[in-house]
Amino acid sequence: MSETSISVAIVDAQTPGNVGTIARTMKNFGLSDLYLVDPPSLDPDGEAYGFAGQAREDVLPNAQTVQFEYLVENFHTVGCTAVTNTDDRRHIRYPFKTPRELADSLSGIETDTLVVFGRERVGLHNEELDRLDEICSIPASASYPVLNLGQAATVVLYELRTVTLEETQHPDEIVRAPERDLEGLHDQFATFLEPIEAEPEQRTRLQRLWRRLLGRAHPTRREVSSLRGVFRRAQARLKERDD
Structure with a gap:
């Protein structure tokens, strides 16, 4: 098992339900540390906790509200974005890894890594991405590459399960008949x-x-x-x- 520790940050989410959805996804794939930058109000009786499932018991109530500077000062950061550059003329959104490539690169490395998701409508600003260490982007249709916040987190954290989970409910291999x-x-x-x-x-x-x-x-x-x-x-x- 890798010594990689993976946390999640959400920057300036507008919808409490998206925070709850991401917390639930974290619980699904073995992550527990959630950081929030400029979060919406998270009422224990509101939609964030309603969408969080069992993550309402630990991930969501233990989420820490921090400044963006805290993220870059304390973690190896990976910014998630749908919009990328296709060559090396501009390095803000290039080079980038797919979620699977990110999982492969983190496997076996001792590092405290933070996966950073941005706003529902515009994602992370260039000024924010410029301060992060790596870029991750989900391959999608060129005609409509933008996933909503909850979808993007689910895809990325699913691929990272190979780093964050020691075992799942699925067996690693089929036991073939003798x-x-x-x-x-x-x-x-x-x-x-x-x-x-x-x-x-x-x-x-x-x-x-x-x-x-x-x-x-x-x-x-x-x-x-x-x-x-x-x-x-x-x-x-x-x-x-x-x-």
Whole structure:
């Protein structure tokens, strides 16, 4: 697990609900430290807490209101923006990383990193971006590249989950059925082909197709067991019909 510590800052949000949405997204992806610059009023009975889900219990009430200077003085900062420059003639919004590239670059590095999101309508100003260390931008349609604040935070923090989460509810890998079970299934399939009285070459081709199909699928033990049960029942029915 990386030693990277990732926090989130929201600059001059206008809508309390967006602050709550981002707090909830942070909770989803294993982040807890939220910094607010010029925030709206966050009423515990208002929409920020209403949108925060379980983040209303810790992330949102523990959010710190700070000045922008605090962010740049205490963190390695990453400013998020939809509008970028396409070459190196202006460095305010260039070079930039996608969220996935940002996650890869932060993995394994010991640094206190802060991901900074800006205003709903105009995002971060150039003067603010100029003081941040890196730029992150989400690839989107050229005809409409601007995501709303909550969407942008969700995409960025989702990609950073590889840095912020040690484990998720999803397994890291599929547990493939043992080869012995798979070979048993292959044998059953070969037996199942006998009643169609196909030519030996055709049966060989079908068995190869079946093996390649399962080879790509990487079935689990339960899936193999279920398929073998289907073949057994089908073969029993065929035997009853022939008798």
